[in-house]
Amino acid sequence: MGGFCENCKVHIEKDASHCPLCGTFIEEVKLDDKELRYPKYKRVRESSDSATDILIKLGLLAIIICVGLDLFINGTMGFSLYVLVCTFYGILTVLLPIKKKYNLAQIMNCVAYYTMGLLLFLELFTGTWGWGVCIAIPAIWLAIDIVAGICMLAFGYVNFEMFKPILSIAILSTISLIFLLCFHQPAYMTLPTMFFSWTEIALMFMFRFKRSIRSLKKDFRL
Amino acid sequence: MARMKDIDKSNEKDAKDFKKQSSKAERKAIKQRAKEIKKTLIKEARLREKSAEADRKIETRALRENWYKLDNSALIYPAIDSSEWNSVFRLTVTLKEAIRPDLLQKALDDNMKRYPFFNVSLRDGLFWHYFQSLTTKPVIEMEHDYPCRHFVFDKSKPIFRVLYFNKTISYESFHSLADGGGAIQFFNTLIVRYCQLCGVTVANMQKYNLNVLDLPDDEESEDAFERFADGGKARSRKEEKAYEVTGAMDPIQVLHVITGRVKLTDLKAKAKEYSATINEFLSAVYMKVLIEEKHRASRNNKKPVKLSVPVNLRRLFPSRTMRNFSQFLNITIPVEKENCEFKELVEIVKEDSKALTKEYVLGVINANVSSEKNFFVRIMPLIIKDSVLNLVYSFVGERLFTSTISNLGVIKLPPEVSEQIQDYNALLGATKLNRLNLAVMSFNDETVLTITTRLRDRRIVRRFFTELAELGLSVTVESNQEVE
Numbered sequence: 001m002g003g004f005c006e007n008c009k010v011h012i013e014k015d016a017s018h019c020p021l022c023g024t025f026i027e028e029v030k031l032d033d034k035e036l037r038y039p040k041y042k043r044v045r046e047s048s049d050s051a052t053d054i055l056i057k058l059g060l061l062a063i064i065i066c067v068g069l070d071l072f073i074n075g076t077m078g079f080s081l082y083v084l085v086c087t088f089y090g091i092l093t094v095l096l097p098i099k100k101k102y103n104l105a106q107i108m109n110c111v112a113y114y115t116m117g118l119l120l121f122l123e124l125f126t127g128t129w130g131w132g133v134c135i136a137i138p139a140i141w142l143a144i145d146i147v148a149g150i151c152m153l154a155f156g157y158v159n160f161e162m163f164k165p166i167l168s169i170a171i172l173s174t175i176s177l178i179f180l181l182c183f184h185q186p187a188y189m190t191l192p193t194m195f196f197s198w199t200e201i202a203l204m205f206m207f208r209f210k211r212s213i214r215s216l217k218k219d220f221r222l
Numbered sequence: 223m224a225r226m227k228d229i230d231k232s233n234e235k236d237a238k239d240f241k242k243q244s245s246k247a248e249r250k251a252i253k254q255r256a257k258e259i260k261k262t263l264i265k266e267a268r269l270r271e272k273s274a275e276a277d278r279k280i281e282t283r284a285l286r287e288n289w290y291k292l293d294n295s296a297l298i299y300p301a302i303d304s305s306e307w308n309s310v311f312r313l314t315v316t317l318k319e320a321i322r323p324d325l326l327q328k329a330l331d332d333n334m335k336r337y338p339f340f341n342v343s344l345r346d347g348l349f350w351h352y353f354q355s356l357t358t359k360p361v362i363e364m365e366h367d368y369p370c371r372h373f374v375f376d377k378s379k380p381i382f383r384v385l386y387f388n389k390t391i392s393y394e395s396f397h398s399l400a401d402g403g404g405a406i407q408f409f410n411t412l413i414v415r416y417c418q419l420c421g422v423t424v425a426n427m428q429k430y431n432l433n434v435l436d437l438p439d440d441e442e443s444e445d446a447f448e449r450f451a452d453g454g455k456a457r458s459r460k461e462e463k464a465y466e467v468t469g470a471m472d473p474i475q476v477l478h479v480i481t482g483r484v485k486l487t488d489l490k491a492k493a494k495e496y497s498a499t500i501n502e503f504l505s506a507v508y509m510k511v512l513i514e515e516k517h518r519a520s521r522n523n524k525k526p527v528k529l530s531v532p533v534n535l536r537r538l539f540p541s542r543t544m545r546n547f548s549q550f551l552n553i554t555i556p557v558e559k560e561n562c563e564f565k566e567l568v569e570i571v572k573e574d575s576k577a578l579t580k581e582y583v584l585g586v587i588n589a590n591v592s593s594e595k596n597f598f599v600r601i602m603p604l605i606i607k608d609s610v611l612n613l614v615y616s617f618v619g620e621r622l623f624t625s626t627i628s629n630l631g632v633i634k635l636p637p638e639v640s641e642q643i644q645d646y647n648a649l650l651g652a653t654k655l656n657r658l659n660l661a662v663m664s665f666n667d668e669t670v671l672t673i674t675t676r677l678r679d680r681r682i683v684r685r686f687f688t689e690l691a692e693l694g695l696s697v698t699v700e701s702n703q704e705v706e
Contacts, residue, residue, distance in 0.1 A: 008684055009691035010482070013700035020480055020701030021684040037316065038702040039366050039387050044475045100305055106346075109605055164348050168603060 003027050052099040059087045059095070081125065089118045104151065108144045108165035115140045116172065134180065138189040141169045145197050152204075163204060170197035288355040290339055294447035294590050295546045296398035300344060300351045301611035302619070302654065303375075306474045309397040310370040310651035311661075313409045314390055316644040321386040322420065327362050329416040330384055332434045334359060337408055337544070339443035340382060344375045344398065349604055351398075356380060368477045369702070370394060370651030370674070384412070389644065391416070394651075397546070402630045402648065403534050404544030407432070410635060417639045424636045432636070439542065446541040447587050456592055457585030461552065464528035464624045465516050467657040471676040477652055479702040480680070482671040482687045483645075484695050486632075486664050492695060496568045500669070501629045501662070502575055505529055505553060506568040507693070508660060511685045512624055513560045527560070529553045530623035531575075534631075538580050549586055551578045552623050620655040629662040640666055649674050658682060 002014035003026035012019055015037065017029040063084050070080035092114045097107045119132040148166050173194035180187040292300075299309045334341050341360060342353035360380045365387035373381055373396045381396040393409040400408065411432045418424060427433045472478070493503035512527045532548045541547055553574040555567065562570075593599060599607070630648050646665035649672045653659060658675035671690075673683050691697050 008688050008699075009697075010687050011696065011698040013698060016700055020699050020703075021680055021687060034320065034388055036388055037390060037700070038479075041366075041368055041703070044368075044473045106605075109603070113603060113605060167348060 002029070052095050056091055056095050056099070059091050063087050082122075085118060085121050089114055105148075105162045105165055108148060109168055112141060112144055112165055112168055112172065133176070134186050135189050138173060138176065138193040141173055142189070142193040142196060145169055145193065145200060149200055163201070166197050166200050166204075170194065170201055173197060289345075290342060290353040290355075290443055291445065292351055292353065292398055293445040293543075293545045293547070294587075294594055295548070297351070297594065298611060298615065299396065299398040300375075301608040302615045304654075306372055307652070307654060308373050309653070310373060310394055311397060311402065311405070312369050312392055312394045312649050312651065313405055314392040314647040314649070315409070315413055316390045316647075317642055318389070318644050319420070319642070320389055321391055323362060323364075323386060325419040326384070326386055326391065326416055329412055329419055329434075330362055331359055332415050333408070333412045336411060336434045336436060336438060337442070338438055339544075340399065340408055341380050342399070343377055343379060344381050344396070345377065346604055349600065349602070349607070351604065353399075360384065362386060365390075365392060368475060369479055369649060370477055371475070400544050401534075401546040401548045402532070402628065403536055403547065406630060406633065407544055410633070413643075414636065414639050417642050420642075422638050422642060424638050426636065430634065430636055441542045442544045444541070444543045445545065446535070446539065446543040446547040447591055449541065450539045450584070451587050451591035452584065453592070454588055455585060456589035457582070459589060461622050462528075462554070463525055463621045464552075464554075465512075465523055465525040466621070466655065467512070467515060467624060467677070467682065468519060469657060469677045469679050471657065472678055474652065474676070476676060477702075478675050478677070478680075479649055480673045480675075480683050480687075481647060481700050482673075482690070483698045484669045484671065484690065486667045486669045488695055489669050492693060496565060498568050498572055499575075500664075501531070501627070502568060502571045504629070504660075504662060504671070505531065505575075505627050506564065506571045507689050508625070508627055508686060509553070509555055509567055509571065510564060511682055511689055513555060514685060515682050517560070524557060526557050527555050528623040530626045532626070532628050533578055533583075535583060538583060549578075549583050550623075551575070616654075620653055623656070625656055626650060626653070626659045627662065628660070631664065633663060633665040635665075645670065647672055652676050660686075 002012045002016060004011050005019035005022065005024055005026060007024050008019055008021045010019070010021065012026050015029060015031050015035065017027060018025055063080075066080040066083040067077065070077055093107075093110050096102075097110055102110065116137050119137050123130075123132040144165055148162055152162060173190055177187050177190045177194055179185075180190055302309070338355065339353075341356045343356055345352055345354045354377075356378065358378055360382070362384045363386075365385040369392070371394070375381065381399050383394050385392040385394065391413065393405060393412070395405050399405075410430075411434060414424060414427075414430070414432045415434045489500055489503075493500050496503055496506075498506070509527060509529055512529070516523055516527055529552070531551045531553055533551055535541075535547045535549055536543075539547075551574070553571055555570055559566070559570060602610075628648075628650055633646050635643070643666070645668065646663060647670050648661045648663040650659040650661050652674065657677050658673055661672045661674070663670050663672075671687075673686065675683065687697050687699055
């Protein structure tokens with residue numbers, strides 16, 4: 001045991017020259033590096049906001065200003081809701097993946113889900129269930145499927161990660177197709193998307209994932 | 223005669239020739255045999271190598287295909303993880319001799335055979351996170367950073383690390399992998415093995431269940447929450463928000479560790495004076511300090527001071543799991559009782575602690591497990607599940623308590639190993655919102671109280687240890703940083 005701090009009424013360990021609680025000088029201590037209990041830490045600087053942080057904050061500020069102006073001038077939320085949803089879409093699909101260092105497969109997954117959310121909202125808001133559900137959403141899914149397929153074929157980027165967005169799209173397009181057929185809506189874009197994604201999955205199983213069937217269980221642990 | 227001599231000579235020559243020939247033939251045969259033996263040996267060696275390689279491949283494939291699901295309470299930690307912070311805790315042992323890295327690595331390798339379910343990486347599935355067994359061995363690291371450094375989830379790295387520095391060995395773990403109870407068993411086995419490799423003979427090993435030669439058991443990696451949930455009545459999670467300590471903080475990578483040491487027998491006697499357990503007594507002292515801080519900051523704050531106390535559920539439910547199996551109990555001091563005497567504070571804490579009955583815990587477990595089993599939750603893609611959980615946690619999560627006090631109890635190690643240890647310590651990493659946490663652990667008649675904080679000001683920490691000293695306990699303090 002080292003000294004005693006009269007201020008704090010506590011004993012100080014022998015390897016400390018100051019009281020760790022109030023900083024009062026106790027006694028001179030000379031310690032060998034091999035006797036230290038904690039390493040000498042490098043000084044950590046306050047991390048400044050990265051570009052993505054600034055953009056996220058700007059996006060949120062834009063939402064607040066637009067909602068405020070909209071409510072103040074028009075007394076409605078008509079215009080600002082578009083801004084709100086589109087800004088959130090931008091944050092979730094572009095800025096957040098950059099900030100969290102997502103890989104290509106994760107970004108594709110984000111785009112697939114959040115695009116569906118955005119377009120469904122726009123359709124709901126405008127009250128027209130037309131091109132968004134029938135064309136835009138499946139077109140983006142199809143584009144993701146094609147990119148995933150090209151990545152796998154051209155760059156040998158074949159792993160279980162890439163399987164996730166394709167499987168997501170296959171499931172989403174199948175559900176979407178059922179809904180479209182139930183509501184007598186044209187499914188000329190959803191059908192090929194569904195066909196394409198399931199074909200990709202089948203091909204992946206045939207050529208690459210024979211052994212990964214067991215590992216699929218982890219994902220289907222519903 | 224001459225002819226006879228000639229005949230003899232020729233006979234001798236023949237004999238010599240025969241000998242020569244026979245020795246040549248023998249030598250040839252021997253050489254050939256040696257060659258054959260060499261060939262068969264090489265063949266056998268190659269076969270052995272091939273079969274070993276095949277075994278390795280099978281083992282690697284089996285490990286690759288081997289995965290574990292996260293237990294119910296572990297699901298929250300990956301969801302709330304950020305690019306700079308995740309939930310990490312640490313156990314540290316200071317030995318009397320300097321650490322030998324080669325032996326520590328060997329001890330860790332042996333330990334991984336005993337606890338293979340610790341050698342896992344955290345992966346994202348389509349619907350849930352999962353643990354994937356690793357084929358590579360974890361490697362010890364020399365410590366040079368602040369404790370409880372952020373874990374970057376790498377596919378090829380485990381979610382725990384073993385660090386060494388001079389005489390200390392530390393174990394840091396991401397909270398999804400194990401709780402304090404499981405981590406202590408893993409770490410104690412490692413320490414015992416390390417001491418054995420250093421030449422310490424441990425008698426009566428079976429008594430402590432810390433033998434690396436024991437076989438792994440499935441029960442040790444089970445989700446005990448799922449096992450004990452009976453589908454009965456679920457408890458409501460509604461709770462009042464708590465007072466939050468405020469103050470200037472250091473960057474998220476910085477963690478101030480202030481350790482206070484008290485004699486266990488003295489602390490026990492002091493707690494007994496108030497007819498309380500050590501945990502109840504320390505909780506009351508901590509509460510008192512936090513209430514003082516609240517009054518100092520703002521008297522009008524209507525939010526109560528609440529302390530989160532993790533309770534080891536292995537005491538209530540018979541499980542040998544090393545994954546998470548603890549439940550948080552929030553102790554609340556009502557705002558109107560904040561000015562009461564210390565004795566009354568202890569009584570309130572004691573009363574609140576009594577609430578943690580088996581029925582209460584079962585209600586909470588049922589609520590949590592039923593949420594996990596909900597059909598809509600199950601079919602929700604992970605990316606959305608994580609976003610929702612993160613949002614809920616930032617609005618509710620840590621806002622329900624002011625600070626945490628985690629008592630890991632008394633550490634029991636074989637006496638031969640205890641003799642080698644100078645001190646044993648536990649500490650909680652920084653939490654996302656709350657400014658400070660307290661971990662308590664007892665070893666060799668010494669209780670170690672460790673406060674971890676990112677607050678620049680040490681007023682609360684100072685008040686806590688001074689309060690203990692004023693109550694008549696002899697406290698010895700140390701810190702990982704000099705006060706500027």
